[in-house]
Amino acid sequence: MLNAVMGVRQQKKRTHEIIRQTIAYFFLVLGSLVMAIPFLWMLSTSLKEQGVVFEMPPRWIPEHFAWSNYSFVLTEANVLHGFMNTVLVIALPCVIGLFTSALAAFAFARMNFPAKNALFMMLLTTMMIPGVVTLIPTFIVFKSIGWVDSWMPLIVPGMFGAAAAVFFLRQFFMTIPSELEEAAKIDGLNPFHIFVRIMLPLSKPALVTQGLFGFLAGYNDFLGPLIYINSTEKYTLQLVLASFQGFYNAQWTYIMAGSVLALIPTVLLFFFAQRYFVEGITMTGMKG
């Protein structure tokens, strides 16, 4: 009797579970379609011949694949050139900025010095200052030293490190057990050697996460280049792409081909390193 009641109850629970999961799948599939269809539309348009774009109803798979859109956009429309510029602009802030952030994070996590907390809090306030407030005076300063229409305003500030990265890496460094560090201290290693030989190798995942975020922010940055760069030969990829609107007005095949190309590097990166992105976001988000 008891067994039968338990059985019925379990059965009921299982039915509930199945209903819940079915509803969940339904919404997830629907949601994924809403997310994916714009991207498919982008891809589809990018492979059409110019005239066919305005066909109604639209054809999802073009009759003739116009691969020439891509070669045109890459070379004639300077997407490749813009990409190279972007790489040149973001390399230094990405690498050196990560290093300076990590070094500071190490000091804040593992060393003692007067005014440590005050300095750390001061650094954190940068994360709360709205970017628009500092934008104009920074522009004025860079203009007065002749850096407008150069890459310097895009490269130099990033090399000093970023408050968000310092915060994130500090959290990570604090979780590393101190035994190794103590042993190294007894062996007479100085703090810089401890950082380079012990902390850095142990922090690869956190460094990769921050490196990815830095790359992403630099690669997708539009505002900085928009304000500082005027000469077309110095345009970063995002500026080249944005300028398509003016150059190829209503030529959606080119605009979409350029957009697809601009997405490829970050999408590839995401597929290979999804775990780092997700962990990075939840860590800064949850402990922030």
Place this chain on the structure above:
Amino acid sequence: MKRKEYLWAYLFISAPILGFMLFAFIPLSYSVYVSFTQYSGYHAPVFQGTDNYSKLLAEDPLFWKTMFNTFYSALGIPIGMALALGIATALNQKIRGIYFFRTFFFLPTISSVVALTLLWKWIFNSNYGLLNYLLGLVGIQGPAWLSSESWAMPAMIIQGVWGGLGINMVLYLAALQGVPKSLYEAAEIDGANGWQRFVRITIPCISPTTLFILVTSIIAVMQDFPRFQIMTEGGPNYSTTTIVYYLFQNAFRYMDMGYASAMAWALGLLLLLVTLLNFWLSKRWVHYE
């Protein structure tokens, strides 16, 4: 020995601290001064007292319109948060293929804003765009979206919600996974149904994440510039001119840096107030363990 360690430590933190001074503190202080001047960027700034601020508050009707538009654009925040929570809840139902679904929702987060905005500009195209075509399939005559004064902002909101789902969903999913299972089991024994468990247990337990998303989204949305620059350029007829967009126009098109700085400070203070208000109100609805 100790002093030597201090020196090392100060050396280690010197770059970010110097960066703070050069790119945050000094510009911030200078910006206060500039906001009280007339400054074109070519000649030296001319001090003119509170003129910029009085113009902002009393003589420039467009400023109030941009203020309204900014709050209007923030309507997307609650919509996006509710959707993100819904998706995260669905993903949390012992679903197969979490990785697969998560990728779809997350793609816009890592994509170039310029590319996505161009894409949606094409989607919103009133005659040949995807959206009006799909609406047509179900018998709805779609509006002219970006060229319509009343539909341009809703279009911006739709695009913003679509683009921001991924990051909020990831945050919510992590929060949902952190809700103690024992609470659900206890509620189930007490006879609470699924909806009651969601409202009484899930929502309070994830409220710190909700606050975090709310605060960071407001700060981000109210400073959003690139999407507006590419999609609508503030139009039609100023219907999508937000404070930040107007500020950029003043600073870099009309070269009125003083006025733009005053505007930046007005926005900065507004953000501070909204954030403080958020934290103050949060005492009533955010539960920490």
